[in-house]
Amino acid sequence: MKILGEVPAKLQVFTRFLVQSWTRQYQDARIILEQNGDLRYLNIPANLQRLFVRGVMVTSGVMILTIFFLAGTSINLFTSRARLAHSHEEVYRALLNSSLDGREVQDVQLSEDQMVSLAQTIRDRDMSIRRFVDTSMVAVTQENDTMKSQLDSTGLTEKIVKIIQQNSAHGGLTPDNTLSDNPLLRGKVADELSTNRALREVLYALPTNMPIVNYSVSSDFGIRKHPVTGIPHFHTGVDLLTATNDDKVHPVKPGIIVMAEFHSTYGNTVVVRHTNGVESLYAHLSGISVKVGDKVTMDDVIGKIGNTGVSTGKHLHLEILVGGYPVNPQKVIRTAQYVQQIQQNAQ
Numbered sequence: 291m292k293i294l295g296e297v298p299a300k301l302q303v304f305t306r307f308l309v310q311s312w313t314r315q316y317q318d319a320r321i322i323l324e325q326n327g328d329l330r331y332l333n334i335p336a337n338l339q340r341l342f343v344r345g346v347m348v349t350s351g352v353m354i355l356t357i358f359f360l361a362g363t364s365i366n367l368f369t370s371r372a373r374l375a376h377s378h379e380e381v382y383r384a385l386l387n388s389s390l391d392g393r394e395v396q397d398v399q400l401s402e403d404q405m406v407s408l409a410q411t412i413r414d415r416d417m418s419i420r421r422f423v424d425t426s427m428v429a430v431t432q433e434n435d436t437m438k439s440q441l442d443s444t445g446l447t448e449k450i451v452k453i454i455q456q457n458s459a460h461g462g463l464t465p466d467n468t469l470s471d472n473p474l475l476r477g478k479v480a481d482e483l484s485t486n487r488a489l490r491e492v493l494y495a496l497p498t499n500m501p502i503v504n505y506s507v508s509s510d511f512g513i514r515k516h517p518v519t520g521i522p523h524f525h526t527g528v529d530l531l532t533a534t535n536d537d538k539v540h541p542v543k544p545g546i547i548v549m550a551e552f553h554s555t556y557g558n559t560v561v562v563r564h565t566n567g568v569e570s571l572y573a574h575l576s577g578i579s580v581k582v583g584d585k586v587t588m589d590d591v592i593g594k595i596g597n598t599g600v601s602t603g604k605h606l607h608l609e610i611l612v613g614g615y616p617v618n619p620q621k622v623i624r625t626a627q628y629v630q631q632i633q634q635n636a637q
């Protein structure tokens with residue numbers, strides 16, 4: 291407060307001095323000069339005196355303002371240059387650190403040459419990333435085409451495919467934003483990658499093993515005449531015979547036993563629940579060797595081939611269900627095996 295009080299007081303005195311100097315009344319003045327014994331008179335009129343004083347005041351005012359302006363500009367210039375140099379240094383250090391795999395660079399003396407070579411390095415790296423993404427995309431697009439045609443060959447309807455996707459372990463219905471949110475993977479690249487992920491999700495959910503090691507098919511999936519009643523109906527599974535004396539029945543994919551009991555039509559029946567809403571059913575078994583809740587792998591035996599329930603002879607009736615809908619077991623398993631084969635070859 292003391293300083294704030296003092297400044298206006300001094301400013302007042304200065305202003306008063308300026309006003310007085312500007313409005314001062316001048317008298318004509320006479321200066322007497324002596325030169326070699328002669329006296330000479332120099333008249334200085336009041337007008338000239340006023341003009342001189344006012345001229346000096348205006349000139350010094352303009353000069354002071356100019357000095358302030360120049361000083362302000364150069365300080366501003368200096369600070370922004372320093373700020374720019376600092377940010378360049380930060381960028382340089384960050385980029386240098388990223389290419390040094392964790393080894394920290396503390397002190398960076400940045401020259402313009404370094405800046406240029408750094409820019410070139412970044413551009414080269416950017417180009418090689420783009421080339422890599424382009425070539426990878428060709429491979430992903432090809433793989434997507436293969437998987438699409440494989441998926442078509444399973445005969446799975448769009449509805450069935452949706453059920454598998456919706457029963458996905460990572461959410462299903464919620465769209466996967468991790469790919470489209472990645473700024474490096476815009477547009478077509480993100481689309482191809484998410485298509486790839488969705489196709490894999492479906493294909494990997496399918497069973498890969500036939501339940502009998504050596505088998506032959508006695509009745510296909512689809513419409514047929516019922517072996518007992520003779521009435522045409524939809525055969526919801528495939529009937530398999532063992533080609534050897536091996537009667538062991540294995541799950542078509544790892545899973546959990548959700549049913550293991552006698553059924554009036556299916557006889558001794560086992561149902562295994564897999565991932566993504568996929569289940570497999572094994573009917574007419576002679577005996578059941580698992581109970582509900584058991585976790586099974588493809589090496590386990592869930593029962594033996596039999597002739598229980600409504601059956602005309604010893605065989606295994608195999609069903610594969612997606613969301614409760616039966617699908618063609620042979621087509622699905624053949625496709626899953628093929629996809630697995632491609633995957634193994636690729637690794």
Ligand SMILES: [Zn+2]
Nearest residue numbers: 527528529607
């Ligand atoms: Zn059958």
